[in-house]
Amino acid sequence: MDDDAILDLCCGPTLHVGCGPGGLVAELTRRGHVALGIDVSPAAVVSTVDRGGSALRRDVFADVPGQGRWHTALLTDGSLAIGDDPEALLRRVRRLLDPRGRCVVEVGPGTDPDDLAGPARAAGLRVVHAGRHGSRFCLVLAESTDGAAG
């Protein structure tokens, strides 16, 4: 149920960054999305494929298929911590997205949208939605209109 609500935020071809076991990628695929999970963990890739999703073993900071063309990038369950630098991760995610694309980020329950506004702005993104989805809290980031960050 909570997963469904998060997946409802995904539009068009979706890249799940740090997809873990792959349940979300599999469900997006069942829904008819072009969906790809990437993860540095071989076990995550195997699990995602076993569930019926597509996944590749990739470091998000290295070569990723479809760079600049993804409509949604999904970061769930703590994946904002990949690389231990949210600004660097968001900057990288922005380059993976189509300029009209969006990044759906699941954050911890105590997170205020303002907590992410700074790193998002520095990465050239802005918060366009913040909301609780079941027990999970998500922010949606889109390309900033003020021309910040390259």
Ligand SMILES: C[S@@+](CC[C@H](N)C(=O)[O-])C[C@H]1O[C@@H](n2cnc3c(N)ncnc32)[C@H](O)[C@@H]1O
């Ligand atoms: C906190 S887990 C979240 C798993 C999944 N998103 C979920 O919702 O269950 C973070 C995931 O990111 C993966 N990961 C860590 N560093 C990565 C990197 N540089 N590029 C891609 N995936 C990475 C880990 O292997 C792990 O599966």
